[in-house]
Amino acid sequence: MALHNRVSAAELKKRLALETIKRVTISFYQYAKIEDPQAFRDELYETLFKLDAFGRIYVAHEGINAQISVPEHHFETFKTKLYEVPFLNGIRLNIAVDDDGKSFFVLKIKVRDKIVADGIDDPTFDMANKGRYVDARAFNELSADPETVIVDMRNHYEFEVGHFEGAIEVPSDTFRDQLPMAVDMLADKKDKNIIMYCTGGIRCEKASAYMLHHGFKNVFHLEGGIIEYTNKAREQELPIKFKGKNFVFDDRLGERITDEIISECHQCGAPCDTHTNCVNDGCHLLFIQCAACAEKYNGCCSEACQTVHALPEEEQAALRKGVEKGLMFNKSRRRRKTAE
Structure with missing residues (x-):
């Protein structure tokens, strides 16, 4: 079997929308020494693919970091298979608090230098000595x-x-x-x-x-x-x-913990905690947008992006060729203030 996805994102999202089964969104991680991350990754992909699991998983010499969506009827099998891995036996599984079953639409498992980018290059740093x-x-x-x-x-x-x-x-x-x-x-x-x-x-x-x-x-x-x-x-x-909403790194972009709304729409200032990505393909800025502004700006973060998004696709593609890549998919405060 192929150890990576070969179907378009559009088709996968369409399939997910038509699913009638219930899914469970789960996250887990473990700091552990993995001698051959690529071999571990490939074996894990085969196991999860057979269980119709979706998600995003990072594997490195220092361990594993996973956020996945598993069909409810496969959950116990998934747990059994996972616990067969010695360093994952009995690992705590974080079950999503507010789950619509649409958190992921594809399975991606990548080998990385680290499971969380930390910038630490001190050879004396030891994860064994933790809080x-x-x-x-x-x-x-x-x-x-x-x-x-x-x-x-x-x-x-x-x-x-x-x-x-x-x-x-x-x-x-x-x-x-x-x-x-x-x-x-x-x-x-x-x-x-x-x-x-x-x-x-x-x-x-x-x-x-x-x-x-x-x-x-x-x-x-x-x-x-x-x-x-x-x-x-x-x-x-x-x-x-x-208090408020817990941001999550999947298609939900957040799960409700309490009813308090402690943030505001980045465009009009109304109480709001709904994150979205600007629909302009040359931007995709992550920002908070209320329903009224989503309608007013057609899902864009600014009038400039709204103007670009209204252009024919050919013209949008031509404009994107001149866009500095560092500005795309950027979540930083600096980038958001520029858009505002």
């Missing part, structure tokens, strides 16, 4: 202390639509930039209790190890991230201290 886990109950108890420092290790566009009460934002567009920034920002808090969190746990786990590596003493990280916290808090009927 202590806190679950939902422990998080609530520890965060109730006003001296506890809560640090959000996600990007600004994630923090913007939802975050924990009292959390500190590390204002950067990339995780690799956030790590040294967090060390600098918290330099005078090395003896305080510090809780780091992210979407599913992979970034805050590495961040906790990075902080310990730089001399911090009492570092914790939220087990399973926002997703696991929300599921456990609901199961145990605990107060949910996360």
